[in-house]
Amino acid sequence: MLSPTELEVEKVSDCILDWPSGPLDQPRSRATFDWKQMKLVLEGDFVVRYKHQIWSLLAKDPDFSRKPWDEYNRDDERRLTFARLKKLVDFKITNDEDVSQPYRLLSFVQAIGQFSWSLIVKRTLSYEYFVYSFKSGKGKPNNDLVDDVINFKGLGALCMTEMAHGSNTKKLQTTATFNPADQTFILNTPSLEATKVWAGVLGQSATHAVVFAQLYTPDGSCHGLHSFMVPVRDTKTFQPFPGITIGDMGEKIGLNGLDNGFMTFNNYIVPKSSLISRNAQVTSEGKYVSQIKDQSKRLGSTLGVLSSGRLFIMLFGVTNIQSALTIAVRYSAVRRQFGPSDGEEIPILDYQSQQWRLIPYIAVSYVLHNLFASFYRDYIVFYLATFHSNGKDKSSMGSEIHALSSCGKAITTWMARDVIQECRECCGGHGYLKAAGFGDLRNDHDANVTYEGDNSVLLQQTSNYLVKLYKEKIEEGHEISSHFGSVNFINSIDDILSSHGSSDTFDDIPKVLEAYRFLVCYLLKSSYFKLLDQTAKLGDSFKARNExxxxxxxxxxxxxxxSEALNRYQQFLLSFSGPKEINNVLQQLGLLYGLWSIEKHMAILYESGYISVPTSVNMSSSQLKSKPLTDVREAILGLCRQLKDNAVGLVDSYAPPDHILNSSLGASDGKIYENIFAALKNNKGAFGKPDWLQGLINVKSKL
Amino acid sequence: MLSPTELEVEKVSDCILDWPSGPLDQPRSRATFDWKQMKLVLEGDFVVRYKHQIWSLLAKDPDFSRKPWDEYNRDDERRLTFARLKKLVDFKITNDEDVSQPYRLLSFVQAIGQFSWSLIVKRTLSYEYFVYSFKSGKGKPNNDLVDDVINFKGLGALCMTEMAHGSNTKKLQTTATFNPADQTFILNTPSLEATKVWAGVLGQSATHAVVFAQLYTPDGSCHGLHSFMVPVRDTKTFQPFPGITIGDMGEKIGLNGLDNGFMTFNNYIVPKSSLISRNAQVTSEGKYVSQIKDQSKRLGSTLGVLSSGRLFIMLFGVTNIQSALTIAVRYSAVRRQFGPSDGEEIPILDYQSQQWRLIPYIAVSYVLHNLFASFYRDYIVFYLATFHSNGKDKSSMGSEIHALSSCGKAITTWMARDVIQECRECCGGHGYLKAAGFGDLRNDHDANVTYEGDNSVLLQQTSNYLVKLYKEKIEEGHEISSHFGSVNFINSIDDILSSHGSSDTFDDIPKVLEAYRFLVCYLLKSSYFKLLDQTAKLGDSFKARNExxxxxxxxxxxxxxxSEALNRYQQFLLSFSGPKEINNVLQQLGLLYGLWSIEKHMAILYESGYISVPTSVNMSSSQLKSKPLTDVREAILGLCRQLKDNAVGLVDSYAPPDHILNSSLGASDGKIYENIFAALKNNKGAFGKPDWLQGLINVKSKL
Known part of the structure; x- marks a missing residue:
């Protein structure tokens, strides 16, 4: 329906609609910039138009109609998600063959995800992720099953995690034993703990699965983890095949539109061609042949395909931050409570406390939006380079991408978790209504901190990368330099560490960045020496790293x-050539992000001697001596105050339409009480008497 | 069924059952203390026995039977909660006339609440809270309606909050106008925003309501907020009376067993005797007569009744901390992932990172448990003093209780929020299963940070109290001294502030306490002077306080x-005369709590000059100079390491029975995989094909 050509004819100005009039008119009128211009700065012409067109399609389709007060049980959610998934195919919105516009997939994922995370996760797992993992893992496409998925004659699932093993994929126990007699692999689940679990789409609907299993040859030797394309259900009847037991995992905290499943194999036989591998094969006699000799490198090659998911989860986090802030900021600009003695009540956003709870997170939303966009551009470069590598080693480029996407996914999703919670609390009691939208947002988001790599484990990927670079520098004299430049400054680690104390005021972004670079270098050097000490003491690098x-x-x-988030934001600011009033606000947001973030590390800046310390404290006078911590905090509050009147405009710039946000508190008209009342009176059974009540009310007991 | 006499015959040793054997045997065997002894130290003989007996009753009753994987829609939850509420009356567990045992109500609330928060909230709102607010507000009981509730012929509700006003109760708009013609009050809802909302039990089941309204006399003057006993539904049919519109608020983030309602009045008439007031009356001619002249004092008297709720919410928080930690610690002691190079995988609790995420929270659980118990004892003293005051002013005692319960409720419920989330994340993917229990825990708990006073607003109650005391000291020379002694140390503020720098190592609880007292004094003095400056600058104390x-x-x-949490824990330790091995662990927990808490304030300790700072940093050597921040952090990690083998025993000491905890991950047998698998295979429709699927799978579209 949407071909790229059709897309061109839509003028971008037609895609950014005025907000309806209401109680937000006044707060909006106080903004110092034009939010429509800001929207284009943030998202660019293509994304704005494409998302608008997707959302317009959803707005017209009854399968995508919903109200903030609607209630669904799990079965409803599953059914709706399946029906919508089917509708997405009918819409023909995306075209996976088109790589000329990398923002197409991104916009699609964000536009649909912001409507329903279950839907986009089901979609990407069953289609994009599945096809991609097959294509990138397979040298010659010699298996037709994937075509069913491409043609939507079936749905794919990825089965990696087992009940007893998630992060430690090496210890997965499912076996695939080659049988030369009939040129097949026999799949088995050797124990209860080896039950495949958490596979999205598997519970009710997958017909095909990419299954990770230990490959055994007839001589009894294990060749490590490999993936296999396995038919699991009949594509006509959706009945599981004999030899496979599949079940649905039941209710989860969130994402209940997605049918996560579990599966066990009992001598389940698949053809030899099911092995998905660019680099390894089993001969018809049952001999294992691999281009990569080292088993750990083979594992890396098999798992490499999974890393792109982290970037998309980072986008999920950024999107959830935008949704939550849109609701809380609009509500806070309209909701009034208390005021100066016997005067008018004031909007709660006028309180220092509410500003401090919300406005730094607006800064976070802008800085992380830019960071994601920047990482994504790098990833495209890496992706294209890998597929046109002609055998050249792109592993150093890949390592940097891996380190960036790992911490990017972890910190962004944790941040989103905190933003959602703070926004929920900032809306008080009404924030606890389902119709406010925070409950579903929080419950769906919660998975993001765990899947595709537990956040705590992911941070270790990033620190391992940094320590390795530093180790190579001081032990082997290697220069620290990377393709995307994120670590280059560390090459000057000695200069940076000796410069400490040069500045203890942070009145612009470069000064904050300077302090951040000191912090990175200080913690890197401390970590390295701590690791050395611990290794000497414990005699084991595994134990040393844990300690x-x-x-x-x-x-x-x-x-x-x-540091990298602030650095990339600063690069963006330096290249920014838009209107001055937009630039001013973007500058304030960047500085606020930097100060608010570094405030949490002030103790280490004190202890390291980077910032100077008062030699005496005069507590007897009311005028406390100026001090770095207090200065940073005052600057944070000052920026919150300056940005307060722009808060609504800043969330308007990335707010989705009301039917996507689906919140009684965050609607763009700002009519919070009318909208809450609509939720109250329209919920199911609002005014009725439940039919079970009569049987229970004849209470005879006495206390 | 349970009379105090019957209770006496149950031996406490029969109430503490051995745990079933399983994978937790080994971790349990490493504990250095006897968890059964610890349980008695924590809860005491009475509470252990009483809770055991309540839980035994629930275990035998089919209405209280459930499984971790059960799914309920809102209507199911409402029905179950109502049926269980009725059953609680049948059980005759509590006896509200019995004040000789103040731990009875506490144990009841905790034992039932840990089973279902909706149930205990519905119970306490509809009964205890209702009767108490009536009895304490009414001088002479001249209204029979409350008897219906006492005799469980009806259910009560409290209607305070309106759609546009929560914290600012003064601005509530509902009116109650006295009509001398027929000696009645006429209730009206003057605007959409004045709709009564969030009243628990009102949505489907309340027959009586205590309604807060502005009292108007016929001369048109408003006498402020008063409460009225209002019949709202027929006790036989549960139909709302004409002149009242009642609705159910629909789905909430959690507590969906509780029917929160909204209500509007349209010239609804109640008799003159409906006015609930110890201190005010309207004469038959319509003249308002009050014993308290000051309208703000009248308001305080009316609202005073609500403060006890905060203490119980603090108990909710403590209980949720216990539930979450029980699940996560048991799971972490059994779940293994990774290990030293090619060796056995190790329990995730053996990782420094997992210890640091969980064990400080175990310390928190012990310290806050003690704090709640201590506050509760103070509250009983205050409660008895007030009801036997013979006209003596107990307001200074009340102010201290109010200040303590306000920050106690706020910080404890925020802490529980964080503990639940950390525990959920510590259990990785399986923590995301509904059957793990964290989702319901988090969603139900979430209300605690908002109701009975938004946490942010409550903290202002505590700081206002402290600033007022300090102001009276320096402006009027009053000594700072309170009945329960929580603020007495502040009287030495000048000495405490000049002692800074005397210690920058924190190797025992008294040294941490000393630093905490410095922090309190430092922030109190800074706040006071900041307030003075801001008041001078802004000319308004309201604005100054906000800034x-x-x-x-x-x-x-x-x-x-x-500071007070640590202080009261230290007092408890000083009076502790139990076994040495228990004492050792309790000491470690206290120090860990203190260090882990004060670590977050190190920057201010640096800036204030309380701790000394290195004059030079030698980053070129691997051995970093010993420094306070690093020392505190090392001490925290060291205590986590020391406590690790006691972690399971520490949660066993407060863990409820499995049927109360209701978690597939946290069951006392530690058979995590068997229990998870049971949840997978037993959930509704685990192996079936949903009936809607066939209609949707004939997908003809092509991408």
Missing amino acids: TQVYYLKNLATVFFE | TQVYYLKNLATVFFE
Whole structure:
């Protein structure tokens, strides 16, 4: 329906509609910039138009109609999600063959995800992810099953995790034993703990699965984890095949539109061609032949395909931050409570406390939006380079992408978790209504901190990368330099560490960045020496790394992330050529993000001597001596105050339409009480008497 | 069924059952203390026996039977909660006339609440809270309606909050106008925004309501907020009376067993005797007569009744912390992932990172348990004193209780929020299953941070109290001294502030306490002077207070709370005469709590000069100079390591029975995989094909 040509004719100005009039008119009128211009700065012409067109399609389709107060049980959610998935195919919105416009998939994922995370996760797992993992893993396409999925004659699932093993994929137990007699692999689940679990789409609807299993040859030797294309259900009847037991995992905290499943194999036979591998094969006699000799490298090659998912989950986080803030900021600009003695009540956004709870998160939303976009551009470069590598090693480029996407996914999804919660609380009691939207947002988002790599484990990927670079520098004299430049400054680690104390005021972004680079270097060097000490003491690098996680490696990955987020935002600002009033606000947001983030690390800046300390404190006078911590905090509050009147405009710039946001508190008209009342009076059974009540009310007991 | 006499015959040793054997045997065997002894230290003989007996009753009753994987829609939850509420009356567990045993109500609330928060909230709102608010507000009981509730012929509700006003109760708009012609009050809802909302039990089942309204006399003057006993539904048919519109608010984030309702009045008439007031009356001619002249004092008297609720919510928080930790610690002691190079996989609790995420929270659970018990004892003293006051002013005692319960409720419920989330994440993917229990725990708990006073607003109550005391000291020379002694140390504020720098190592609880007292004094003095400056600058104390919230008053209330929590724990330790091995563990927990809490305030300790700072940093050597921040952090990690083998025993000491905890991950047998698998295979429709699927799978579209 939407071909690229059709898309061109839609003028972008027609895609950014005025907000309806209401109580938000006044707060909006106080903005110092034009939110429509800001929207284009944030998203660009293509994304704005494409998302608008997707959302317009959804708005017209009854399968996508819903109200904030609608209630669904799990079965309803499953059914709706399946029906909508089918409708997405009818819409023909995406075209996976079109790589000329990398923002197409991104816009699709965000536009649909913001409507329903279950739907986009089901879609990407059953289609994009599945096809991609097959194509990138397979040298010659010699298996037709994937065509069914491409043609939507079936749905795909990825089966990796087992009940007893998630992060430690090496220990997965499912076996695939080659049988030369009939040139097949026999799949088995050797124990209860080896039950495949958590596979999205598997519970009710997958017809095909990419199954990860230990490959055994007839001589009894294990060749490590490989993936196999396995038919699991009949594409006509959706009945599982004999030899496979599949079940639905039941209710989860969220994402209940997605049917996560479990599966066991009992001598289930698949043809030899089911092995998905670019680099390994089994001969017809049952001999294992691999182009990659090292088993751990083979594993890396098999798992490499999964890393792109992290970037998309980072986008999920950014999107959820936008949704939550849109609701809370609009509500806070309209809701009034208390005021100066016997005067008018004031909007709660006028309180310092409410500003401090919300406005730094607006800064976060802008900085992380830019960070995601920047990582995504890098990823496209890496992706294209890999597929046109002609055998050249792209592993150093890949390592940097891996390190960035790992901490990016972890910190962004944790941040979104905190933003959603703060926004929920900032809306008080009404925020606890289902119709406010925060409950579903929080419950659906919650999975993001765990899947595709537990956040805590992911941060170790980033710190390992940094420590390895530093180790190579001081032990082997290697220069620290990377394709995307995120670590280049560390090459000057000695200069950076000796510069400490040069500045203890943070009145612009470069000064904050300077402090961040000091922090990264300080924690990197401390971590390295701590690791050395611990290795000497414990005699085992595994143990040493574990004993260096808290306060060292974890904090290192965190400050590296924050530093890079601020750095890339600053690069964006330096190249920004838009209107001055937009630039001013973007500058304030960047500085606020930097100060608010680094405030959490002030103790280490004190202890390291980076910032100077008062030699005496005069507590007897009312005028406290100016001090770095207090200065940073005052600057944060000052920026919140300056940005307060722009808060609504800043969320308007990324707010989705009302039918996508689906919140009684965050609607664009700002008519919070009318909208809440609509939720109250229209919910199912609002005014009725439940039919079970009569049987229970004849209470005879006495206390 | 349970009379106090019967209770006496049950031996306490029969109430503490051995855990079933399983994978937790080994971790349990490493504990250095006897968890059964610890249980008695924590809860005492009476509470252990009473809770055991309640839980035994529930275990035998089919209405209280459930499984971790059960799914309920809102209507199911409402029905079950109502049926269980009725059953609680049949059980005759409590006896509200019995004040000789104040732990009875507490044990009842905790034992039932840990089973179902909806149930205990519905119970306490519809009964205890209702009767109490009536009895304490009414001088002479001249209204029979409350007897219906006492005799369980009806259910009560409290209607305070309106759609546009929650915290600012003064601005509530519902009117009650006295009509001398027929000696009645006429209730009206003057606007959409004045709709009564959030009243628990009102949505489907309340027959009586205590309604807060502005009292108007015929001369048109408003006498402020008063409460009225209002019949709202027929006790036989549960039909609302004409003149009242009642609706159910629909689905909420959690507590969906509780029917929160909304209500509007249209010239609804109640008799003159409906006015609930100890201190005010309207004469038959319509003249308002009050014993309290000051309208704000009248309001305080009316609202005073609500403060006890905060203490119980603090108990909700403590209980949720216990539930969440029980699940996560048991799971972490059994779940294994990774290990030293090619060796056995190790329990995830053996990782420094997992210890650091969970074990400080175990310390929190012990310290806050003690804090609640201590506050509760104080509250009983205050309660008895008030009801036997013989006209003596107990307001200073009341102010201290109010300040303590306000920060106690706020910080404890925020802490529980964080503990639940961390525990959920510590259990990885399986923690996302509904059967793990974290989703319901989090969603039900979420209300606690908002109701009975928004946490942010409550902290202001505590800081206002402290600032007022300090102001009276320096402006009027009053000594700072309180009945329960929580603020007495502040009287030495000048000495405490000048002692800074005396210690920068924190190797025992008294040294941490000393630093905490410095922090309280430092922030109190800073806040006071900041308020003075802001008042001079802004000319309005309302504005000045708002501009002093973040980093001053909010932090002041927080450190005061932490200081008092540690102080009361230390008092408990000093009086502890139990076994040495129990004492050792309790000491470690207290120090861990103190260090882990104060670590977050290290920057201010640096800036204030309380801890000394290195004059030079030698980053070129691998051995970093010993420094306070690093020392505190190392001590935290060291205590986590020391406590690790006791972690399971520490949660066993407060863990409820499995049928109450209701978690597939946290069951006492530690058979996590068998239990998870049971949840997978037994959930509704695990192996079936949904009936809607066939109609949707004939997918003809092509991408």
